[in-house]
Amino acid sequence: MGNTVLKKLWRFIWHSNSIWSWIANVIIAFVLIKFIIYPGIGFVLGTSYPVVAVMSESMDHRLMHPCILLDTKDNKCAKTDSMLWEICGKQNRSFSNYEYWNTCGSWYKNNLSITKSEFEGYPYSHGFSKGDIMIIRGRNPADIKVGDIIVFKAGQPNPIIHRVVKITKQNEKYVFTTKGDHNPRSYPQPPIMEKEITEDRVLGVAGFKIPWLGWIKIKFTEIMSSLLR
Numbered sequence: 001m002g003n004t005v006l007k008k009l010w011r012f013i014w015h016s017n018s019i020w021s022w023i024a025n026v027i028i029a030f031v032l033i034k035f036i037i038y039p040g041i042g043f044v045l046g047t048s049y050p051v052v053a054v055m056s057e058s059m060d061h062r063l064m065h066p067c068i069l070l071d072t073k074d075n076k077c078a079k080t081d082s083m084l085w086e087i088c089g090k091q092n093r094s095f096s097n098y099e100y101w102n103t104c105g106s107w108y109k110n111n112l113s114i115t116k117s118e119f120e121g122y123p124y125s126h127g128f129s130k131g132d133i134m135i136i137r138g139r140n141p142a143d144i145k146v147g148d149i150i151v152f153k154a155g156q157p158n159p160i161i162h163r164v165v166k167i168t169k170q171n172e173k174y175v176f177t178t179k180g181d182h183n184p185r186s187y188p189q190p191p192i193m194e195k196e197i198t199e200d201r202v203l204g205v206a207g208f209k210i211p212w213l214g215w216i217k218i219k220f221t222e223i224m225s226s227l228l229r
Contacts, residue, residue: 046138047204052151053214054132055158058180061100061127063087089184107185112165122147123206127181131215134161136204141174149206150178155191159203162194173199
């Protein structure tokens with residue numbers, strides 16, 4: 001009896017072309033990824049958050065059109081100024097011969113005495129884009145260096161992925177300050193709270209990047225958010 005039920009279930013899942021078998025396959029795939037594959041990768045990499053989709057442009061070195069009207073309901077930009085360009089809090093109608101350090105390097109030099117050559121030696125010194133996937137590995141806080149890209153918990157559903165720009169110690173514990181390469185400064189206020197990132201908030205360090213694959217999660221999240229309103 002038991003074998004017959006299992007055989008029917010097997011045929012239904014793998015050989016049936018009905019809509020219900022497709023739904024069952026999607027559910028099974030979700031369960032496998034969420035509760036077996038994802039935790040398994042996390043175990044190997046030493047972190048509970050081994051794969052992160054980049055959800056914003058805060059690490060992008062490209063020029064962006066600034067937002068001039070924010071939709072407060074969705075906290076998304078409702079209108080941009082297509083005549084202006086913006087990066088690191090600086091806006092101009094024409095950034096001639098644009099180069100990241102020439103435009104944004106003054107903040108690092110003036111606030112932290114970080115030189116151009118030091119910055120160019122950091123991981124992902126050219127930044128990365130919204131929609132990229134970052135593979136994260138766990139690391140002892142003592143081994144994290146200025147310039148590393150870390151993922152940390154913030155006061156929002158998704159973690160933040162920014163560059164470490166300062167490391168201090170409080171009560172024998174490491175405390176990190178980060179900054180998004182595209183951002184004008186480090187933000188101490190919620191939800192980011194990136195001026196005093198304690199060890200328990202650090203989820204890991206960025207290892208390598210898979211371009212664009214994160215757009216699957218971003219679009220899926222946007223669709224689900226619109227359906228659940």
